[in-house]
Amino acid sequence: xxxxxxxxxxxxxxxxxxxxxxxxxxxxxxxxxxxxxxxxxxxxxxxxxxxxxxxxxxxxxxxxxxxxxxxxxxxxxxxxxxxxxxxxx
Numbered sequence: 001x002x003x004x005x006x007x008x009x010x011x012x013x014x015x016x017x018x019x020x021x022x023x024x025x026x027x028x029x030x031x032x033x034x035x036x037x038x039x040x041x042x043x044x045x046x047x048x049x050x051x052x053x054x055x056x057x058x059x060x061x062x063x064x065x066x067x068x069x070x071x072x073x074x075x076x077x078x079x080x081x082x083x084x085x086x087x088x089x
Contacts, residue, residue: 030054050078053079
């Protein structure tokens, strides 16, 4: 990992810590993490705040309070559909 990626990762972790509680209250959000942004199923190499949702829904179907921003504090946000998450026995 080069220095820029290390600083991007540290910044993304700080943004996650600051915003995860509010993001987890939004409709369909099941998790928040830090990872690489994906576009068209391909990782771009760009560090992003990853917001995991049970299913993606059209923006028009979301209440304004449930819209996930494209970036937070200068860190890109990547919404990824992961389905339902449950503990396994």
